[in-house]
Amino acid sequence: TSPKALPYVRFFTRDWDSGSTASSIASLAEYTGSKLFKGLSTKSNKTIIHNAISYCCLAGKVNEPQKNQILKELENTESNHMMILFRDASCKFRALYSYFPDTEEIHRLTGIGPKCIGKKMIGKLYKYSSVRKQFTVIPARTVSVSVDAFTIHNHLWQPKRVAVPKNTAK
Template sequence: MANDTGNSGTLTVRKSPSRSHSPARLMSPSRLASQNGDKDWDVASTVSSPASVPEYTGPKLYKEPSFKSNKFIIHNAISRCCLAGKVNEAQKKKIVEEMEKSTANHFLILFRDSSCQFRAVYTMNPETEELVRLAGIGPRVLCSSMVESIYKYSSDRKQFTAIPSKTMSMSVDAFTIPGHLWQSKRPGTPKKPSTPK
């Protein structure tokens, strides 16, 4: 058999490649692990995994919500926007206490009308979309079809912005109801007859 040396003068075509050259460089980590006996791969992966950090065994300070909660946003809106200032301190304190007692995850502020005058805080059941008054003035129970307009609170600007939609969702922070719902819930006060002089 003749030597095929080509132009370079070395036997590269018919010579088997050496193991010291690049095969290990081109292998995936899983193939390397099987070559090295899995031990090195396991060590490398557990060093950076959160499971290798010792688990905290102290008192439970934070309870992870079952799904997104807007309690902090509503608390912030009430404190810094709706009921800000010393004059509203008692009402704000009462409403915040009711929110803390509640097991609800989603809270909504009821405004009197589009001028965003605070009236009450409601909780919303996401399955039934029923709104139940937690504290304040307003109808005891509302369904989502009674909502007139909805708002989102911006913590940066400390203000509410109307959302061009009627659909209640977990991203809604406040709402208004039609005026006739306010009148129908008020108890009728009979007019006093004028007294003759």
């Protein structure tokens, strides 16, 4: 086989006068095809979340001010993985969260909802389909980078009631 057919294999040439074997740099330099190794990159779902907010969650003229504010927040964050919090299965947008897979932490960027989300707080997990422009439930229990949205258990939405002292004077 020729050096062009196998660009990743080092070919050796023998210098017959000195008896040494050296690698042929020229054979590797001849290869002008695409790079076989690309540097490590962290996958991001910002584009998917942008589309989900624009075309599904906050679509329409009525939601435009809120949508623009949230999209601006999305662009300014350095986090690579974002998640949307829904109120319930009706997929009504409540907040935008940042997910850190290394530590499995979920922190609110903007919107209405808890500041931090723990594993036990999560109800359902959703994946966004850009083709269908809708969310579908994922039959999973653990959060991962493949999750685009989630709900929290209903009792966490209930406001904490402050005990009002009863007036016992008659």
